[in-house]
Amino acid sequence: MRSWLIAGVAAASLLAGVALAQGLKPGDVGYPYGDLKEITLQGRMVDLAGEMAKKYGARTTGAGPEKQWGFSTPKGELYTFLDNEAYRKLIAGKPAEGGVEVQVRLIPRSHLIEVKSFKPIPASAIHQAFYCAVCNIRTEDWGPCECCGKEMEPVSDAK
Numbered sequence: 140m141r142s143w144l145i146a147g148v149a150a151a152s153l154l155a156g157v158a159l160a161q162g163l164k165p166g167d168v169g170y171p172y173g174d175l176k177e178i179t180l181q182g183r184m185v186d187l188a189g190e191m192a193k194k195y196g197a198r199t200t201g202a203g204p205e206k207q208w209g210f211s212t213p214k215g216e217l218y219t220f221l222d223n224e225a226y227r228k229l230i231a232g233k234p235a236e237g238g239v240e241v242q243v244r245l246i247p248r249s250h251l252i253e254v255k256s257f258k259p260i261p262a263s264a265i266h267q268a269f270y271c272a273v274c275n276i277r278t279e280d281w282g283p284c285e286c287c288g289k290e291m292e293p294v295s296d297a298k
């Protein structure tokens with residue numbers, strides 16, 4: 140029902156991608172920054188300290204009063220945010236609830252994202268399914284298999 144909106148976002152991304160550096164310097168609007176891409180991602184917000192401790196035994200202190208949020212896509216790809224104004228707006232609500240679509244700049248050679256805009260999407264749009272072929276276990280969450288520790292593989296028949 141809002142596909143025209145998504146199409147508009149995609150078109151805008153393409154236009155930004157073909158902009159050429161004609162007398163532009165880094166920092167100028169429209170400067171292309173080589174391989175830096177502007178992309179749209181759908182997924183959900185994840186509490187990095189909690190999820191990394193639970194899934195990988197990471198020892199994070201959570202030193203500040205605020206949670207550090209990451210972004211997980213239906214294929215289990217994990218992204219981390221640059222702390223900017225749009226990110227602050229994104230986490231100001233109830234970030235753990237439901238799905239979200241973010242329009243971001245993806246920093247080359249990383250999964251570090253700079254949020255430009257975002258909007259909520261239905262949780263059904265970001266349904267996740269993962270499978271461990273060793274143990275024949277299916278889950279709806281990414282990470283290491285609870286049985287053998289092998290990283291779960293995303294499966295495409297998610298519905």
Ligand SMILES: [Zn+2]
Pocket residue numbers: 271272273274275276284285286287288289
């Ligand atoms: Zn397993």
